[in-house]
Amino acid sequence: xxxxxxxxxxxHYLVLGDMESWEIVHIPDKPPFPLHQQPTVSVYAxxxxxxxAHTLVRKLNEILPLESLRHAKRVxxxxxxxxxxxxxxxxxxxxxxxxxxxxxxxxxxxxNSVLNSDWMCGLNCSNISGITGFSxxxxxxxxTFMKLALDLAKSDTQMVNAAVVVxxxxxxxxxxxxxxxxxxxxxxxxxxxxxxxxEYSIQSHDNMLLNSSAxxxxxxFPGVSCLNPWGWSNRNSCGRACSWHPLRHAAIxxxxxxxxxxxxxxxxxxxxxxxTDHVQLDLSCPSSKKQKTKSIQAKxxxxxxxxxxxxxxxxxxxxxxxxxxxxxxxxxxxxxxxALVHQRIKRIFYAFPNPIAGALGSVHRLQxxxxxxxxxxxxxxxxxxxxxxxxxxx
Amino acid sequence: xxxCGGEKxxxxxEFMKLALEQAKIAxxxxxxxxGCVLVMDGKVISRGRNRTNETRNATxxxxxxxxxVLLEQWKKEDLTKAxxxxxxxxxxxxxxxxxxxMCAASLxxxxxxxxxxxxxxxxFGGCGSILSLHTSTTSGExxxxxxxxxxGGIMAEEAVSLFRNFYELGNPNAPxxxxxxxxxx
Numbered sequence: 001x002x003x004x005x006x007x008x009x010x011x012h013y014l015v016l017g018d019m020e021s022w023e024i025v026h027i028p029d030k031p032p033f034p035l036h037q038q039p040t041v042s043v044y045a046x047x048x049x050x051x052x053a054h055t056l057v058r059k060l061n062e063i064l065p066l067e068s069l070r071h072a073k074r075v076x077x078x079x080x081x082x083x084x085x086x087x088x089x090x091x092x093x094x095x096x097x098x099x100x101x102x103x104x105x106x107x108x109x110x111x112n113s114v115l116n117s118d119w120m121c122g123l124n125c126s127n128i129s130g131i132t133g134f135s136x137x138x139x140x141x142x143x144t145f146m147k148l149a150l151d152l153a154k155s156d157t158q159m160v161n162a163a164v165v166v167x168x169x170x171x172x173x174x175x176x177x178x179x180x181x182x183x184x185x186x187x188x189x190x191x192x193x194x195x196x197x198x199e200y201s202i203q204s205h206d207n208m209l210l211n212s213s214a215x216x217x218x219x220x221f222p223g224v225s226c227l228n229p230w231g232w233s234n235r236n237s238c239g240r241a242c243s244w245h246p247l248r249h250a251a252i253x254x255x256x257x258x259x260x261x262x263x264x265x266x267x268x269x270x271x272x273x274x275x276t277d278h279v280q281l282d283l284s285c286p287s288s289k290k291q292k293t294k295s296i297q298a299k300x301x302x303x304x305x306x307x308x309x310x311x312x313x314x315x316x317x318x319x320x321x322x323x324x325x326x327x328x329x330x331x332x333x334x335x336x337x338x339a340l341v342h343q344r345i346k347r348i349f350y351a352f353p354n355p356i357a358g359a360l361g362s363v364h365r366l367q368x369x370x371x372x373x374x375x376x377x378x379x380x381x382x383x384x385x386x387x388x389x390x391x392x393x394x
Numbered sequence: 395x396x397x398c399g400g401e402k403x404x405x406x407x408e409f410m411k412l413a414l415e416q417a418k419i420a421x422x423x424x425x426x427x428x429g430c431v432l433v434m435d436g437k438v439i440s441r442g443r444n445r446t447n448e449t450r451n452a453t454x455x456x457x458x459x460x461x462x463v464l465l466e467q468w469k470k471e472d473l474t475k476a477x478x479x480x481x482x483x484x485x486x487x488x489x490x491x492x493x494x495x496m497c498a499a500s501l502x503x504x505x506x507x508x509x510x511x512x513x514x515x516x517x518f519g520g521c522g523s524i525l526s527l528h529t530s531t532t533s534g535e536x537x538x539x540x541x542x543x544x545x546g547g548i549m550a551e552e553a554v555s556l557f558r559n560f561y562e563l564g565n566p567n568a569p570x571x572x573x574x575x576x577x578x579x
Contacts, residue, residue, distance in 0.1 A: 229503045230539045233479035244475065245465060247500050252453060259451035320452055334520070334527060335503065338496035342452035364525060366495070371517045371524055
């Protein structure tokens with residue numbers, strides 16, 4: 001059996017009512033290679049009598065486990081074309097096995113990483129939903145929240161990055177924020193892009209991404225912090241009324257809001273915690289997940305309204321942003337991407353790659369850094385071409 | 395790059411002791427024990443310690459705390475962005491543990507002059523361990539991007555022993571995987 005390559009590069013098209021197509025693409029934890037450029041290792045293969053397959057696999061796994069090639073099957077029904085290049089010598093025990101079954105070995109190439117290959121077994125590298133596809137309902141939610149983020153990004157006097165944190169179990173918005181690096185009451189300054197230059201920059205956004213050295217991309221969206229994180233001091237500030245902060249990128253502010261919400265809803269002493277996994281066990285009512293979340297939500301709302309410190313804090317306090325998604329317009333920089341690791345975000349959706357400082361595939365790829373103690377899944381949501389246009393999009 | 399380890403100037407040790415003091419305050423507050431001081435013109439101008447449990451915000455690392463104290467103060471003084479940037483470019487950070495990827499990126503954005511750290515951070519470190527965000531070696535298009543010198547191994551044993559004591563007690567706020575960092579995907 002082949003592993004479907006679409007599992008790793010799941011493309012999802014969704015046609016909205018207004019006939020604009022959105023697309024959700026998983027950004028894998030390793031840089032994608034075109035099939036013919038994938039790194040390979042040479043391995044011995046041999047044609048065997050099918051009735052010996054079971055015995056041979058068992059014996060080979062004892063003698064020579066394929067530790068570094070766990071993604072590969074040991075047996076496949078058809079053989080590949082081999083070549084005669086030299087390989088390391090075959091261990092004596094394997095030679096004995098070859099002799100006793102009178103096998104003719106040949107050398108074939110095996111892909112080194114978990115990508116598409118004839119010899120691949122169906123290995124599921126992550127259980128985070130979405131990597132192998134979205135239901136239509138899920139896709140619709142993703143688009144809804146991305147639109148919300150887009151509206152936020154456009155609500156400032158100039159285009160900024162925006163972040164929306166969502167609990168996907170009940171589609172509740174946990175926090176929303178925009179870049180606050182330049183947030184002044186009087187932020188309309190000479191360098192704000194006017195309507196026509198904005199249109200120009202949208203059209204050239206794709207070109208910029210393909211050939212980022214050709215232009216100065218940071219000029220296109222100077223207000224987007226993650227695109228230009230070193231440039232905060234180049235812009236005018238305006239004295240006391242100004243609440244600028246060089247590090248208050250949208251994701252950082254959204255994390256702060258979600259932490260504030262946590263403290264407000266669960267004002268315990270800070271040493272009682274519940275992981276979301278525990279939450280469902282602790283709940284007395286063994287009904288469906290949806291009903292549980294609804295009842296939690298009802299309690300949360302009651303708590304908010306009555307402003308009381310109830311028993312809720314012992315029950316459902318989340319651990320940071322465990323289980324939550326975040327929607328960003330631009331791929332986050334290393335600071336924001338690592339902040340989202342720290343805060344235990346489950347999935348990141350962004351609309352535009354960030355070739356200058358992006359840390360989820362463009363410059364760095366934090367989702368593939370194995371040493372980190374938490375890993376999120378990353379998706380790029382392609383927006384309809386005109387969606388950055390303030391006037392033309394609703 | 396500044397010399398790595400080697401001869402340790404007495405003033406570097408003195409400032410690191412102050413950072414360790416902050417780490418001990420974090421420890422006593424049941425926080426992961428990391429502390430730091432920011433130094434300009436030979437004087438400590440800001441201190442910070444980890445407050446992630448208290449704030450339930452896992453980004454509130456010692457460095458972020460110390461930076462925010464400074465920004466608050468400088469804004470009260472009505473400094474312009476350019477003046478603030480100018481001051482950061484004269485700042486030295488002394489921190490008990492190598493800055494994580496988030497903090498290392500932040501320090502680069504701010505344009506800090508130099509970093510001295512205690513122990514390396516081989517899971518999250520952004521100043522050489524996992525990523526090298528302190529170097530300015532990427533393509534020239536990143537206008538305004540400055541690197542900063544980074545020297546590790548300053549009183550590393552003290553920093554590590556604080557961590558060891560802390561994790562023996564157990565981080566009361568962390569879920570299990572955090573206490574015993576085992577890869578699980």
